[in-house]
Structure formats: C-alpha cells, structure tokens
Amino acid sequence: MDLIISLTPPLAAVLLALATRRVNISLFLAIWIGGWFVAGNPVAAVGQTFDWFAEVMTDEWNARFLVLVSLLGAGAAFMYRTGGSHAVSRWLSRRISTGRSAQLLTWLLGLVIFFNDYVNSVIVGNATRDLTGEHRVSREKLAYLLDSTSAPMATLGPVSDWIGYQVSLIAAAFTALSLTTEKPYMAFLQSIPWNFYALLCLVAVPTIILLGDFGPMRAAEKRADDDGDLVAPGDTPLSSIENDLGEADTENGRLYHFLLPLGVLLGVACWALWYTGGGAEGKPLMDALADTDVAVSLSWAAFAMVCTALGLALLQRHTLEACEQTLLAGFRTMLPALVIMVLAWTIGTVTGALDTGEHVIEATRDWLSPGLLPVLIFAIAMVISFATGSSWGAMAILTPVAVPLAYNIGDITLVHMAIGAIFSGSIFGDHCSPISDTTVMSSIFAGSDHIAHVRTQIPYALVPAAVAGLLYIASMVVSSAWLLLAAGLVVQTIAIWLITRMPSD
Template sequence: MEAFISLLPPIVAVVLALATRRVNVSLFVSIWIGGWLMAGNPIAALGQTFDWFAEVMTDEWNARFLVLVALLGAGAAFMHRTGGSQALARALAKRIHSGRTSLLLTWALGMVIFFNDYVNSVIVGNATRDLTARQRQSREKLAWVMDATSAPMATLGPVSDWIGYQVSLIAGALVGLSFASAEPYRLFLLSIPWNFYALLCLASIPMILLAGDFGPMAKAQRRAEETGELVAPGDTPLSNVDADLGEVPEGRGRLWHFLLPLVVLISVACWGLWYTGGGAEGASVMDALENTDVSVALSWAAFAMVMTGMIMALFQRQTLKDCEETLLAGFRTMLPALVIMVLAWSIGTVTGALGTGEHVIDATRDWLSPALLPLLIFLIAMVISFATGSSWGAMAILTPIAVPLAFELSSGDVALVSMAIGAIFSGSIFGDHCSPISDTTVMASIFAGSDHIAHVRTQIPYALVPASISGLLYIASMVVESVWVLLVAGLMVQFGVLMALGRFGQRQYKG
C-alpha cells in the first residue's frame, strides 16, 4: 500500500497530462497532491509545493541546467537567424528525396552524436526539422526518432557523460564487496549486450521505417502526408522556430553558418567534459568522465556556441540590436521547456520525499531469486524511471542495491552481476524515453517542434514493442546462457512483430 501511495503523484501527473493535454497544470496538481500527502491537509500542501519549487530552482546543478537550456535555445536561434539551418536543409534536400530517407538521416545523426543526449536533440533537431518538413513527415514522428536515439546512444557510448555516471555508480556499488574481477568499466562493457531495451530501441527505428507505421503515429503520418499539417489542429508545439524567430531572407546563410557553431559546441563540450573531470591533472579519459561536471562543461559549450553565432551574425552586418533580439528570442523558445522541467524536477523531489524508489523495491524484495533477478530489476527500473521522469535517478536508486544483491545471490558470478547492471540501465532508459515528465522527452518535443503530449502518445506504442521483447529476453535468459543468441533472437522477433503491426497499420491507413 505504501508503494502505491508513494506512486500516486507521478501516476496522477501522467494520467492527467494524457487526458487533458495540459502538462503544466497536470504536473502542478500532482505536486500539490504530494504536498498534501506530506503535510496532511490541502492548505499546508500549497506551502510545501512552493517550498519544493524553491528547492529545485536553487539547486546548483538544476540552476546551471536551466541556464544551459536557455543558451542552447539561443545558439539554435543564431543558427536560424544567420541562415545556417536553412542552408543545411537546402544542401540535404538535393540528396534526400523521400520521407523515409529523411528520417533515416535523422536516425544516423542521432547515432553519431552519442556523447550527450541534450546536445543530440539540439543538433539533430536543427539539422533535420526543415528537411523532414519538406518531405511531409509529422513532427510527432521526427520527435520519436530523435527521442529513440538520444538517451539509448548516450547510455551505450562509446564515450559519453552518461557512461561516466554509470561507471561511477557501479564503482560505488562495488565498495565493500570481495569481487576480485570487479573493475567498474569492465563490468559496464560486459553489461552492454544485456541492455536489451537500448539496443532493440535503436534497431526498431529502421525496422519501423521499413515496415510502416501503426497506432496513433499512423494517424499523425496520414495527416501530414495528405494535408501537409505537420502538427495536428489544436495541438501546441513547445517551440515553433519560424513563429518564434521569424522568417530569414532567402539565401542569407551558407552551410558553414550551421557547421561552425556545431563544431564549436561539440569541441568545447568534449574538452569541458575532460577538463572538469581532471583531465588536465592527468586523469584518464574514463576517469575524467566518471568525475566530470556535466552542467559546467555543457554550459561552457553552449555559451561558446552562442558567441560563435553572434560573431557570424555581426559579420553578416546584423546590428547589435538584431543580435540581442535573436538572443532573447532564443531564450523565449525555451521558456515552456524550462517551466516543465522545474515542475518535473519537483515531481522527482516529491517521489524522493515519499520514498517511492525504496517502497517499490521493498514491495518486490521477497520475490527475488537469481533466475528472476534481471527481469524484476528491469521492471522496477521501468516503474521508477517512468514515475520520476529520470533515468539517472532510477539508476542511482537501484545500482547500490541490485549490484550487491546480484553478487550475493550468485556467490560472485560476474555473469549475473553484469546482467543485473544491464537490466538496470535497460529499464531506466525505457522510463526516460516514455515519461512525459522526462527532460529528454521534453527536449525532443522542443527541437522537433512537436506538441509534447502528442509526442508522448504516439511514441509509447513504438517503445512498448522493444520493452516487451526485452522482458521476454530476460525471462529466456533463465534457460539460454548466451546473450548474443538472445539478442539475435530478440531482433528477429522484433522485426517480425513490427512487420505485422506495420501491415495492420497500413490496412487501417488505406481504410
């Protein structure tokens, strides 16, 4: 019962958001309910609610992240106002002649920009938004492709701030264990094949593009292809670049107006991740990523991107007033996202105060056995990350518990420990991918120009396919020892399921 009560605020947030399509109101109500559970009466709950708002906004990491998001919006605005985004779309349009190809390009870019999920959304969204629009691809589908590559790629690497964080969690969980072969990075590498959801999710994108759409996405695609309406009537995108930033004179920009800020962003981000982690003091790349300050490094990178864009605008003879207007317009495009993120972080604070993660674990602890452990860890991670909107939070809750537990149940078997680690990350990525209160889900909606709830509703059926197959693979691991056999079987089953769903969706489409 305690587990259900502690889950009540995030459940209310998700249900209300999907039912009313008003994300901010739904999040506020759910936070207030959490305050009511904590304070004992609805009036005191309001005071508790605003205390939580103040807490998350004054948190050092959160405050830096708010600045980071605003700067990324400004950097994207300069890409638009200098004509760089339009120049890239023109260059790619000469080579991209179908909607499927434009989305395959989006998928490929998402696979390449693997070192941070936020930067992935900015770059991929700005590179492909105009291109996919010309091919009449719905904003919902663009947001899904972006969302389905950003977090899964960041958690797999080969090098990213996510991996540094994950390895640090593994290292912390190993403290006190007599585990002779327990080198944290080695255990992370061994866990990658067991991260079924991330791997199957990445593979599902080209499979669905080949098989065809189904569910709510098929309806969205039909609307876009037949009417040219990239967003459904009545829907409100979190960001509309053309409306927020205005039209750009035809032929203003060149391709380098897009590429140079991008190169600066990536270069400074990589250097910042290395430097803030102690790289300058001799730390190895992986040690630097374990100890890096992500918010500082990416803020430096975003600021460098903005300054590069401003300098290019000045070289185009835009005035300082024009640059200031672009800067502020970029900040304004991020305002809806910033509000949602503050509310979503507050939900995370609510679940922490109510002990959601601990209650969920306690409710399932008695069921655990070596055979069932990976499946149960996967399911618990899904619930926690979806309810809190944070994959990192779910990882932080589960890793210190699940790794020692796997070690004890298996008497130090590396195979079960690496399987448990893969299941933690796998389930956490699912929640991060699907939760409407996840920051990466919000970022995908922003930079794709999609209505946020429309993005969530259309992508959940697509995410449930690899998630369901991942669950079956963890069950099958009780009798099949080879992870590679399981992965191949999972890919084959997923392809067959998606082909069948695609044919069903096309029959509906034609009907």
Template sequence: MDAFISLLPPLFAVALALATRRVNISLFVSIWIGGWILTGNPITGIAQTFDWFAAVMTDEWNARFLVLVSLLGAGAAFMHRTGGSQALAQWLSGKISTSRGSLLLTWALGVLIFFNDYVNSVIVGNASRELTAKQNVSREKLAWVMDATSAPMATIGPVSDWIGYQVSLIAGAFAVISLTDEKPYWVFLQSIPWNFYSLLCLISVPMIILMGDFASMRKAEVRAGETGELIAPGDTPLSSVEDDLGEVPEGRGSVWNFLVPLVVLIGFGCWALWYTGGGSEGKPLMDAIADTDVSVALSWAAFAMVAVGMAMALLQKQTLEDCEKTLLAGFRTMLPALVIMVLAWSIGTVTDDLETGDYVIEATREWLSPNLLPLLIFLIAMVISFSTGSSWGAMAILTPIGVPLAFNIGDMTLVSMAIGAIFSGSIFGDHCSPISDTTVMASIFSGSDHVAHVRTQIPYAAVPAAVSALLYVGSIVVASPYLLLLIGVVIQGLLIKFLASRKTPKTS
C-alpha cells in the same frame, strides 16, 4: 504508506496529461497531491508544493541546466537567423527526396552524436527539422526518432558523460561488497549486450521507418502526408524557432553558418567534459568523464556556440540590436520547456520525499531469485524511471542494491546481467516518460507538441520493452546475450510487421 500511494502523484501526472493534453496543469496538480499526501492536509500541501518549486530552482545543478537550455535555444536561434539551418536543409533536400530517407538520416545523426543526450537533441533537431518538414514528416514522428536515439546511445557510448556516471555507480557498488579484483569499466562493457531495451530501441527505429507505422503515430503521419499539417490542429509546440524568429531573407548564409557553431559546441563540449573532470590534472579519460561536472561543461560549450553564432551574424552586417533580439528570442523559445522542466523536477522531488523507489523495491523483494532477478530488476527500473522521469535517479537507486544482490546469490555473469537490466529499464522511462528532461528536449527541438509526442511514442517504446522482458525470461535457458539479441530482433521485426499491417480507422 505503501508503494501504490507513493506512486500516485507521478502516475496521476502521466494519466492526467494524456487525458487533458495540458501537461503543465497536470504536473502542478500532481505535485500538490504529493504535498497533500506528505503533509496530510490539502492547504499545507499547497505550501509544500511551492517549497518544492523553490528547492529545485535553487539547486545548483538544476539552475545551471536552466541556463544551459536557454543558451542552447539562443544558439539554435543564431543558426536560424544566419541562414545556416535553412542552407543545410536546402543542401540535404537536394540529396534526400523521401520521408524515409530524411528519417533514416535523422536516426544516423542520433547514433553518431552519442556523447551527450542534450547536445544530441540540439544538433539532430536543427539538422533535420526543416528537411523532414519538406517531406511532410509529422513532428510527432521526428520527435520519436530523436528521442529513441538520444538516451539509448548515451548509455552505451562508447564514451559519454552517461557512461562515466554509470561506471561510478558500479564502482561504488563494488566497493560495498569489497570486489577489488574486477574493473568497473570492463564489467560495464560486459553488461552492454544485456542492455536489451537500449539496443532493441535503436534497432526499432529503422525497422519501423521501413516497415510502416502503427497506433496513433500512423494517424499523425497520415495527417501530415495528406494535409501537410505537421502538427495536429489544437496542438501547441513547446517551442518554434521559425515562428518566434520569422523568415530569413533568401540567400542569407551558408551551410557553414550551421556547421561552425556545431563544431564549436561538440569540440568545446568534449574538451570541457574532460577538463572539468580533472583531465588536465592527469586523470585517465574514463575517470575524468566519471568525475565531470556536466552542467558546467555543457554550459561553457553552449555559451561558446552562442558567441560564435553572434560573431557570424555580425560578419553578415547584422546589427548589435538584431543580435540582441535574436538572443532574447532564443531564450523566449525555451520558456515553455523551462516551466515543464521545473515542474518535472518537482515531481522527482515528490517521489524522493515519498520514498517511492524504496517502497517499490520493498514490495518486490520477496519475489527475487537468481533466475528472475534480471527480469524483476528491469521491470522495477521501468516503473521507477517512468514515474520519476529520471534514468539517472533509477540507476542511483537500483545499482547499490541490485549489484550486491546479484553477486551474493549468483556470480559475475549475473552481476553483468543485473547491471544491463538496471540500465535497460532506466532508459525506458527516460525515453518516454512525459516528465523526463530527455523527452522534453526531443519535443523542444523537433517542434512537437509535448503530449502528442508522448502519446504517439509510448506504443513504439512498448515494443522493444515487451521484447526485452521476454529476453530476460529467455535468459533462464539461453546463456548468450548475443543469441538472445538475435532472437529479439527477429521477434521485434515480426511484431512491428504485424502491427503495421493492421488497419487503423481513418481520422475525421
């Protein structure tokens, strides 16, 4: 089996989803193709497909994540039914009166909520969805702003469960090469300036908001601005709290009905991340974060959020029956997303069983050299993460290979560059792959059609990705990552300005 064949199922899933706009069917067919490739028979391939479904749904981490997403949906439902989301939108609308202002606020919130990408989606989506709707911002653009900040921020911190995971991978790679005189966390910090994609992606959001839209996103914004249609005709949002729960009586609740559950979610989440990692046993903060059980910690936090939301509903004299309906409706809003996640995880299992990552690395091994190493690692990480929908998976595949290789053919500077390139390319896929859980979460909590979100986002992700590739080439002659970043920001600004100035045919 070669690299192309092993890449066929995930690439087919992406292409078919974009062509047909039916993401569930596309994912199922692609998983079946993977089963066919693995077993050599289309009939046994179907049996293999359902074996994969069973495996991912009974995996402990995945099962907890399904519970987590359901609880987050219920928490968002209580925010809505107690009037908190509406009160926040009304309060913010009195202070922000432009679409640019509402999107810049969304971006700022995304930057501030850096400790977990899932929590980022819940908080930012619920805080900005109604506000941006009042300014006729398309759901596609809201989803892009949320998606472009959640994963990039989580990977550069300063403190997050992502960073704990990344540092643990670096520590493991150092152990393999007996590199005991370097601190993994300090090397991680040194790699951040080389994480070009994450940094440029974060900067691209205000740039595009202020300079103008291009490609298919421009059409979406024109549609929303001229017709008020936040979602294109024929598109279907992954979930809609407003549609599923109905209108809330005027004057019910206040901003506190949004802020209190939010504070509980963040505060309890931070404590649980520290506690489940062994913080109460005396572990240093970063060691505790590295060893934390994310699915357990965030499930606890989401349950606490739901409990507080229900208590606030009862204080408003809502009945237990009303609370139960809100709870079940919140679960129901997450059902389409849960189906996509199971399918996306199954595609990840397909690529694992077909050894996609190993084949991609083997196909490019002969090209590697000290000068080209950061660029090639970045490109390989992009392919793996986009194909599998998992940045953590791409990091886990490449860090044990890339770090020793960089150390053996270069020095610690090249090691920092390699680490930055691994995380940079890995975030690209997590940011814009249609089978990434982070991309799905952005679609859920923005109220966007998933395929529409992916289709409009890819051109925007391609800009910082292309500039990042140029900067890795530039690192051959320019040693400073800060100078390279400055050059990259200028190039990115000029590129966005050029693309935004091009005329787009009017939609019919």
C-alpha cells in the same frame, strides 16, 4: 499502503497529462497532491509545493541546466536567423529525395552524436527539422526519431557522460562489496549485450521506417502526408523557432553558419567534459568522464556556441539591436520547456520525499531469485524511471541495491545481467514518461506538441520493451546474451511487420 501513496503523485501527473493534454496544470496538481501527503492538509500543501519549487530552482545543477537550455535556444535562434538552418536544409534536400531517406538520415545522425543526449537533440533536431518537414514527416515522428537515438546511444557509447556516470555507480557498488578483482569499466562493457531495450530500440527505428507506421503515429503520418499538417490542428508545440523569430537571412545563409557554431559546441563540450573531470590532471579518459561536471561542461559549450553564432551574425551585418532581439527570442522559445522541467524536477523531489524508489524495491525484494532477478530489475527500473521521469535517478536508486544482490545470490555473470537490466529499464521508463527531460528536449527541437509526442511514442517503445522482457525471461535457460539478442531482433522485426500490416481504425 505506503507504496500506493508514494506512487500516487507521479502516476497522477502522467495520467492527468495524457487525459487533459495540459502538462503544466497536471504536474502542478500532482505536486500539490504530494504536498498534501507530506503536509497533512490541502492548505499546508500549497506552502509545501512552493517550498519544493524554491528547492529545485536553487539547486546548483538545476540552475545551470536552466541556463544551458536557454543558451541552446539562443544558439539555435542565431543559426536560424543567419540562414544556417536553411542552408543545411537546402544542401540536404539536393541529396535526400524521400521522406523515408530523410528519416533514415535523422537516425544515422542520432547514432553519430553519441556523447550527450541533450546535444544530440539540438544538433539532429536543427539539422533535420526543415528537411523532414519538406517531405511531410510529422513532428511527432521526428520527435520519436530524436528521442529513440539520444539516450540509447549515450548509454552505450563508446564514450559519453552517461557512461562515466554509469561506471561511477558500478564502481561504488563494487566498493561496497569489497570486490577488488573486477574493474567497473569492464563490468560495464560486459553489461552492454544485456542492455536489451537500448539495443532493440536503436534497431526498431530503421525497422519501423522501412516497414511502416502503426498506432497513433500512423494517423499522424497520414495527416502530415495528406494535408501537410506537420502538427495536428489544436496541438501546440513546446517551442517554434520559426514562428517566434520571424524572417531568416536565407539569401546570405551558408553551411558554415550552421556547422561552425555546432562544431564549437561539440569541440568545447568534449574538452570541457574531459577537463572538469580532471583529465588535465592526468586522469584516464573514463575516470575523467566519471567525475565530470556535466552541467558546467555543457554550459560552457553552449555559451561558446552562442558567442560564435553571434559573431557570425555580426559579420552578416546584423545590428547589435537585432542580435539582442534574436538572443532574447531564443530564450523565449525555451520558456515553456523550462517551466515543464522545473515542474518535472519538483515531481522528482516529491517522489524522494515519499521514498517512492525504496517502496518499489521493498515491495518486490521477497520475490527475487537468480532466474527472475534480471526481468524483475528491468520491470522495477521501468516503474521508477517512468514515475520520476529520470533514468539517471532510477539508475542511482537501483544500482547500489541490485548489484550486491546479484553478486550475493549468483555470480559475476548475474551482476552483468543486472547492470544491463537496470540501464535497460531506466531508459524505457524515461522514454515513455511525459515528465522526462530527454522527452521534453526531443519535443522542443522537433517542434512537436509534447503530449502528442508521448502518446505516439509509447506504442513504439512498448515493442522493444516487450521483446526485452521476454529475453530476460529466456535468460533463465539461455546464457548467451548475443544469442538472445539475435533472437530478439528477429522476433522484434516479425512483430513490427505483423503490427504494421494490421488495419487501422
């Protein structure tokens, strides 16, 4: 019964959002339901709900993240108003002649920007939004491309704040086991081939681009291609820089109006992630990334980007009044997303108050065996991350439990498998959850309706997830991760080919 109660608020949020397409109302009602469980009656639940709002908004990391997202919106606004975004689109349009090649370019850029998922969405979304629009690629498809390369690449590396975080979780689990013979970073590297979902997801993107679309995405792409409607009639993008900011200085816009602010963003972010983690004090790179302050580092980088873009606007003879209006307009474009994020964080607080993660683990603990452990961990990670909207939260809940369990009932190879399964399932649930921050960011910078993005992406995510689940089951008889992965890629390609050949409704 405790498990059902603890899962009710997050599942209610997801189901209501998908059914009503009103994310904010759905999230608020789900939080209120959680408050009812905690407070004991519906009236007191209102007070509990607003106490949770105050808690998440005054949390230091959350507050910094709200500032970060606002600054990213302002930076994107300046790149648009100075004509930088249009200059990039013009430059790329002379080299990209089809919608398929525009999508492949988006995928390749997503692979290159691997050190942070948020920065990935900002850079890739701004660089390709106009280009894909010119070739009638739906906003839902662009959001899928952003979402399916950002987190999977960040969790695989080669260097990212995600990896630093993941290695720190592994290190803590090894310390609890008094396992001094194994190096946490080497254990992470050994777990990469077992991170089936992330690897399969990255390959699924170009496979779908080349073989064709299916499910709700097929309808979205047909609509965009036939009618030129990048967003379905009646849908509302989370933000639209173009509509909110008005005319851009397309005549004077140059590539450097786009590339220089982004170069500053990347450079300062890399330096700050190293510096705030103690890199200047002599720490090795991965140790510094494990201890870095992501919110502080990226806030510095976003502020530096805004300052650079503001300077370029002034050099273009924009008045101070116009620059101030651009700055505020950039903040406004992020407001709907900021509201969703506060509500999503509050759902995370609700699941913490109801011990959702612990109840899920407890309900499955007695089923675990060495052979079944990887696939069960994968499934549990999917449930927790989907319910909470946080892949990092699912990793933090599962790693201290699953790693010692794998070591005690198996060997170090089973530990590597368990680590890969944790990260794999966490990313899948995060992808499919409408209350995930990375999913929200993808919707923002693709200019997509958020629920439309979730609805069209879920069938695409289910394919690599299903293949990953089969591979974890097959690991009971096949011990080579690379052999399993090779077989999985073949199965996934055949599955996508078959699905794309099925007639549409």
